[in-house]
Amino acid sequence: MTQRKQDGERTNDSLMNADENDGTGDISIGYQETARLALSHSSVGSSDDAIGSDDNDGTDYNVITMDDAIERLGMGTFQLRVLAAAGLCFAADAMQVLLLSFLSQVLQIDWNLSDAETASITSCLFGGAMVGTMVLGPYADVRGRRPAFFVASITITSFGIGVAFVQNYVSLLIMYTMVGFGVGGLTVPFDILAELLPAASRGKNLLLIEYFWTAGVLLVVLFAYLTLGSEHGDNWRLLVALSAIPCMVSVLFGYLFVPESPRWLATQGRSTEAMDILRNAAIINGHADPQELFPLDMQIEEEEEESSHFADLFKPKWLTTILYLWGTWGFFAFGYYGTILAITAIFASDSNSENGDDDIPDVAEFDYGAIFVSNSAEFIGTTIAILLVDRAGRIPLQIASYLLAGIGVCMLCVLADRGYSRDVLIGFGFLARIFEMSGSCVTWVSTAEILTTEVRTTGHSSANAIARIGALISPFVVEDSISLVKLGMVMLVVHTATAIFVSQLPETAGGRMGGGVVDSNDVAVSTPDEMSASEEDTAAGSVTASMPEFT
Numbered sequence: 001m002t003q004r005k006q007d008g009e010r011t012n013d014s015l016m017n018a019d020e021n022d023g024t025g026d027i028s029i030g031y032q033e034t035a036r037l038a039l040s041h042s043s044v045g046s047s048d049d050a051i052g053s054d055d056n057d058g059t060d061y062n063v064i065t066m067d068d069a070i071e072r073l074g075m076g077t078f079q080l081r082v083l084a085a086a087g088l089c090f091a092a093d094a095m096q097v098l099l100l101s102f103l104s105q106v107l108q109i110d111w112n113l114s115d116a117e118t119a120s121i122t123s124c125l126f127g128g129a130m131v132g133t134m135v136l137g138p139y140a141d142v143r144g145r146r147p148a149f150f151v152a153s154i155t156i157t158s159f160g161i162g163v164a165f166v167q168n169y170v171s172l173l174i175m176y177t178m179v180g181f182g183v184g185g186l187t188v189p190f191d192i193l194a195e196l197l198p199a200a201s202r203g204k205n206l207l208l209i210e211y212f213w214t215a216g217v218l219l220v221v222l223f224a225y226l227t228l229g230s231e232h233g234d235n236w237r238l239l240v241a242l243s244a245i246p247c248m249v250s251v252l253f254g255y256l257f258v259p260e261s262p263r264w265l266a267t268q269g270r271s272t273e274a275m276d277i278l279r280n281a282a283i284i285n286g287h288a289d290p291q292e293l294f295p296l297d298m299q300i301e302e303e304e305e306e307s308s309h310f311a312d313l314f315k316p317k318w319l320t321t322i323l324y325l326w327g328t329w330g331f332f333a334f335g336y337y338g339t340i341l342a343i344t345a346i347f348a349s350d351s352n353s354e355n356g357d358d359d360i361p362d363v364a365e366f367d368y369g370a371i372f373v374s375n376s377a378e379f380i381g382t383t384i385a386i387l388l389v390d391r392a393g394r395i396p397l398q399i400a401s402y403l404l405a406g407i408g409v410c411m412l413c414v415l416a417d418r419g420y421s422r423d424v425l426i427g428f429g430f431l432a433r434i435f436e437m438s439g440s441c442v443t444w445v446s447t448a449e450i451l452t453t454e455v456r457t458t459g460h461s462s463a464n465a466i467a468r469i470g471a472l473i474s475p476f477v478v479e480d481s482i483s484l485v486k487l488g489m490v491m492l493v494v495h496t497a498t499a500i501f502v503s504q505l506p507e508t509a510g511g512r513m514g515g516g517v518v519d520s521n522d523v524a525v526s527t528p529d530e531m532s533a534s535e536e537d538t539a540a541g542s543v544t545a546s547m548p549e550f551t
Contacts, residue, residue: 033037061300066263067199069278070301072293075201076285083198086189087209088250089149091216092156093186096179097222097337098375100125100365101344106228106236111169119475121176122341128177130468131182137461140185145192145261146254152185153251160244162236182247187464189254194448195263196281203445210441216246216380221375225368262300273299279421291296310456313462313533322459325447326466326499331441332402333467335494336436338474339409342431343374343476344489346393346416370422374429382438388438393509394446398502406495408432413488439498449508 012232062073100122108118132152140148159178166172190209195206223242227235259281262274282290313322347367381401389399412428451459477490 013128021431033515056088057113063269063301064112064298065301066266068276069262069294070196071198073198073278074285075198075205077203078281078284079193079196079201081253081284082189082193083205083209084254085149085250085258086193087212088246088253089153089186089189090209091182091219092153092244092247092250094216095182095220095246096125096156096160098217098340098344099240099243101218101234101341102224102228102239105344105348107172110236113169116476121172122475123178123179123472124173124320125183126337126468126472128180128182129184130180130465130472132181133187133464133468134184135181136185136188137407137458137464140188140191141264145188145195145264147186147542148185148257149192149254150251151181152188153247153254155179155182157182157186157244157251160247161241162305166241184464184468187460188396189250189258190444192258192261192383195261203389204386204393206445206448207382207389207441210382210385210437211379214375214382214437217375217378218372219243219246221368221372224366228260228366248420266300267505274300285530310458310462313459318455320461321450321505322462324501324504325450325459325463328398328443328498328505329447329463329467330470331494331498331501332440332470334474335402335405335409335491335498338478338491338494339405339432341475341478342409342413343433345424346411346412346429346484347371347374347447367422370426370429373426374433377430377433378437382433382441384434385438385441389442389445390509393507394442395502395505395507396451398439398442398446399499400497401435401442402498402502404497405432405435405439406492408435409495410488410492413484413491417484417488443502446505 072421083446104118104121106116107121108114132155134511136148139151158177159175159182163172163175163179166175190206194202194206213347218241220243223239227239227242259277260273262277265274265277275298279290279294282293287293312318344366348365363515385397392400396465408428408431410430415428447460447463448456478487480491
């Protein structure tokens, strides 16, 4: 404390000397001296244990940032439980999307729906998801991650089961709009997981969650085969009910294993609760004595609460980047969901078509084997993303993936129109789904890394909402009875546009979160003896900006 007081006195003297001088040279010298003393003061007050002191009562305490606390906690069973709960939510999202690709075909025949009415079923899901994204994202910032998680998962479960009991078209649209609203909140579990992962484990585990998505897709194909593939009536209702199971399980997992985000608690001034959660997590991760990691006198450093607004995205600093992100998300969502719908439609056939009664089909039939194989390609796509995301870089991997996906789905449509064999079509469908998945996986990671803290939630939510608009439009194009050749050309153009927008985004591989943007209050410091003249000038400028702290 004596050294600090002496430093403070020398700092004040330097400031007084600078104020009393009219010469700019003397003022510059005074500010440089102030910079040296400020850095010296900072170095004296720091230690490896981050021990601070309360000047009011003289009490020493340990202060640790949330990032450092998560690093101390490490990766273990605690995070794997959260990964399972978040993964089940991703599986639920995937199942609802693919479910509609089957259900729309079945109900078009059973309820004698027009092409526009059929497409509206899928669009209601994406329209609800767009609203849910914009509502539940801010709700999670205000009320907490855990409540938003439950609102989303319970909404999907309850209204998803309710779809099985609808008796008319309007009720179906209402139910699926509400299911979509819940689906829009499924980015919240993803954020909870991201906030609990150590830096070294973050990229890998955020991509591992995509395996749950693919598992959900394949589970729908299996359920469809077991229900729609039989001769019993109204089995689409059983398919709908079965598809709600993963979300039901996620509610249970969430209740048992997902705590409130400690990072969010720290922004609310609830550091004690955050520390309790971290100590409990340490026990779950196998630490016999959590107080060795987080002593009782340790406190979480206060974090500023995110307070960005939608209008902040249109400031000059972010406008260009946000527009490129919106273009990327809108086109990639159109391409991804359009590919799913196109593959299902290509491998679907009417039972009466072989008898020449194409105009009045009785039952929709599907090539379940072909659909299953093409969807299983997503496992390979996710694996490619995990292996290459750091080696190839975020941007090159996305560009290559989206271009190859576009070529794959275009060739699938053209060759299907030409009557090529089933095996050839399965091959191109397989390739298309591989690269759709690898591209979309990396887009999720890249977006979170590009945006800085003050706009990350708002920017990510807005991009997700734009994606829902793209997904909402896709069924009207795919199911609008246009020729397969024209559909293939449209999909190729959409994927090319996605690659163009991605190419304009900054590369974030190997960089810090937020694209390397450093808060204006942060100073890259070195010891006073090692400072160059330019470093002194930079430090002097930083000290000048925060001058009241030394007066």
